[in-house]
Amino acid sequence: MPQTDSIALRGxxxxxxxxxxxQDGDSSDVAPNFDQSSSRQRISGRQRASVLVxxxxxxxxxxxFAMNYGVxxxxxxxxxxxxxxxxxxxxxxxxxxxVMYLSMPFLFALFTxxxxxxxxxxxLAGAALTCVSFLLSSFSTDVWHLVATQGVTAAVGCALIxxxxxxxxxxxxxxxxxxxxxxxxxxxxxxxGSTCPFLLRALLDRYGFRATLRIWTAVAAGSxxxxxxxxxxxxxxxxxxxxxxxxxHRSRRIPxxxxxxxxxxxxxxxxxxQSSGYGIPQTYLSTYAAEVTQLSQTSAxxxxxxxxxxxxxxxxxxxxxxxxxxxxxxxxxxxTTVTAISAISSALSTFLxxxxxxxxxxxxxxxxxxxxxxxxxxxxSMTFGFFAGGYSATWGGVINDLEREAAMRNExxxxxxxxxxxxxxxGIGYVGGGLAGVSLLKAGASIASTPAHGPGYDTAYGPLxxxxxxSTVLGGWGVLWKVVPKLKxxxxx
Numbered sequence: 001m002p003q004t005d006s007i008a009l010r011g012x013x014x015x016x017x018x019x020x021x022x023q024d025g026d027s028s029d030v031a032p033n034f035d036q037s038s039s040r041q042r043i044s045g046r047q048r049a050s051v052l053v054x055x056x057x058x059x060x061x062x063x064x065f066a067m068n069y070g071v072x073x074x075x076x077x078x079x080x081x082x083x084x085x086x087x088x089x090x091x092x093x094x095x096x097x098x099v100m101y102l103s104m105p106f107l108f109a110l111f112t113x114x115x116x117x118x119x120x121x122x123x124l125a126g127a128a129l130t131c132v133s134f135l136l137s138s139f140s141t142d143v144w145h146l147v148a149t150q151g152v153t154a155a156v157g158c159a160l161i162x163x164x165x166x167x168x169x170x171x172x173x174x175x176x177x178x179x180x181x182x183x184x185x186x187x188x189x190x191x192x193g194s195t196c197p198f199l200l201r202a203l204l205d206r207y208g209f210r211a212t213l214r215i216w217t218a219v220a221a222g223s224x225x226x227x228x229x230x231x232x233x234x235x236x237x238x239x240x241x242x243x244x245x246x247x248x249h250r251s252r253r254i255p256x257x258x259x260x261x262x263x264x265x266x267x268x269x270x271x272x273x274q275s276s277g278y279g280i281p282q283t284y285l286s287t288y289a290a291e292v293t294q295l296s297q298t299s300a301x302x303x304x305x306x307x308x309x310x311x312x313x314x315x316x317x318x319x320x321x322x323x324x325x326x327x328x329x330x331x332x333x334x335x336t337t338v339t340a341i342s343a344i345s346s347a348l349s350t351f352l353x354x355x356x357x358x359x360x361x362x363x364x365x366x367x368x369x370x371x372x373x374x375x376x377x378x379x380x381s382m383t384f385g386f387f388a389g390g391y392s393a394t395w396g397g398v399i400n401d402l403e404r405e406a407a408m409r410n411e412x413x414x415x416x417x418x419x420x421x422x423x424x425x426x427g428i429g430y431v432g433g434g435l436a437g438v439s440l441l442k443a444g445a446s447i448a449s450t451p452a453h454g455p456g457y458d459t460a461y462g463p464l465x466x467x468x469x470x471s472t473v474l475g476g477w478g479v480l481w482k483v484v485p486k487l488k489x490x491x492x493x
Contacts (some may be wrong), residue, residue, distance in 0.1 A: 058186065061158065066096045095152065125158045129154075167233050255413055276436065310385040316393070
């Protein structure tokens, strides 16, 4: 893992690469060396800014479709012209997210060492695969064509863009500001999730899904090219490229010492649990609003936008809370504390707002009860979106904890590989939550009161609501590993 501090130290060595002679101590040589070091720092700052902007732009082609597939799902359900079962389209969004997240650990491992110098080429290949997949899907005649192109090949292409560029992002920012960088990029991901629903809905209503997919292909191609070329492959300056290349050939093995650390498993399990609940509202909230509370289509789409909108702030906020940067207004919080804040607040939002919404409230909030129900759903969308949407931004702080543990044991650790594995854990949670959601919805339909006029718990979505609250609160279970030992110590005092 490249260290930016060591790079800065290299900048103070004599520029000719030879042994420093007596003249190197003269003031006439100190000034040029100081100027060169300052110049390198300015260049490094500009390059970091370029990496941050490029990574932010890439959130559009990577997540624009996956985060807003519900808009396409709603369109397919009311404008079906393909062969095959219409219900099959429900697995496209889950498959897309699952393929992306589950492939990330393997791609991160591949581009961390062995193919580190080919990251930009891989990202361009991923962009090409993504665009070709969306273009081919616009010519689909059977439902399995959509599953194959949108759910599988396009997802693989997006993962190929995401993995190498995110590795480079983590290497350009050191331990002190890496969490904030991750949080800023995740905020841009939520900007994409907040702005695209109405845009895609307008395109679908006006042009149909085939023309919309071709327009999206052009958008993905343009934004991918701009973003990829703004991200240099390595933070090493040209003068150290050769030595870095030879070092990479000598040490291609990824350090796996972190597998011996309990901390890694605590946060991996927490991520799986939190993600299994986080995907439920993304999939079912709009359907719940339309079918159970009978809100209008516009209101249901608005809830999806409001769900993603708070993440713009929360990702940067939770990344800042987890950051070790010295330029802070208050001391940084531990990773366990930050994850617990996210998890507990998300669960409270689920139980108090979503669970207490009244069913069959009336269309669009025309009555007092309808207005109250819509207000509760808006509160749930914004609070859950804020606290649960910022959970991934805490990974920077988690990685910092693992790096400190590795340093105490004099072990090597690769932050990029850790980030990839946490994404893989998130993928397991998404897939598991999606499968559980189907079964829970069927179970809820069999036990729900008919007709249902009570809170959300009494509807077919009641088991889903309970599952969402319980799984998200367990995402903060890492705090128990700090609290329980302290309670035992107090008991013995």
